[in-house]
Amino acid sequence: DSGVTQTPKHLITATGQRVTLRCSPRSGDLSVYWYQQSLDQGLQFLIQYYNGEERAKGNILERFSAQQFPDLHSELNLSSLELGDSALYFCASSVGGIGEQFFGPGTRLTVL
Amino acid sequence: TQLLEQSPQFLSIQEGENLTVYCNSSSVFSSLQWYRQEPGEGPVLLVTVVTGGEVKKLKRLTFQFGDARKDSSLHITAAQPGDTGLYLCAGKSAAGNKLTFGGGTRVLVKP
Secondary structure, X not given: OOOOEEEOOEEEEOOOOOEEEEEEOOOOOOEEEEEEEEOOOEEEEEEEEEOOEEEEEOOOOOOEEEEEOOOOOEEEEEOOXXXXXXXXXXXXXXXXXXXXXXXXXXXXXXXX | OOXXXXXXXXXXXXXXOOEEEEEEOOOOOOEEEEXXXXXOOOOEEEEEEOOOOOEEEEOOEEXXXXXXXXXXXXXXXXXXXXXXXXXXXXXXXXXXXXXXXXXXXXXXXXX
């Protein structure tokens, strides 16, 4: 158990809908990262937050957004969902902005 | 764009055999991490290598970082069924903490 928690574990929704994925980092970690894992693209970095501020952006679509709250938990919002958004979404956390990252168990999103 | 290529993509061996997984790039990384992922779970960090030429051992696993910090290898001695899983290498550039992942090597150790 890495100490990173993610909810929900599974999510099934329809195209065009909007969903919110939630992540709580390990105790004491200030940085949160979001990754997407699909069969054809592998693990891809989406976005990083550090102590509530956006720190780095990767291959994140404009339909996706994230935020980190004062209690350091983070949410990833996915809107206007398409079939191709079906994937595993992982959250990771690190102590600082450049430390080793520890991954949560993931949320499996299925868009029908 | 930094890319990491892992080889082989899939490896099936008998218990007790040795195996090596390679991770190669044309880019230099400030550090490289190896993770193992099991179905339905998140990647679990095995090791971080930072210095060119560094070798780290974790029981039967040996990790090496290339002298130029562009490549790495993972060697497992006397593999066991518990070593079965998806092995991922991930490189971190000097510019930030974003991890660039390789495509993974799926290892199956048969009893």
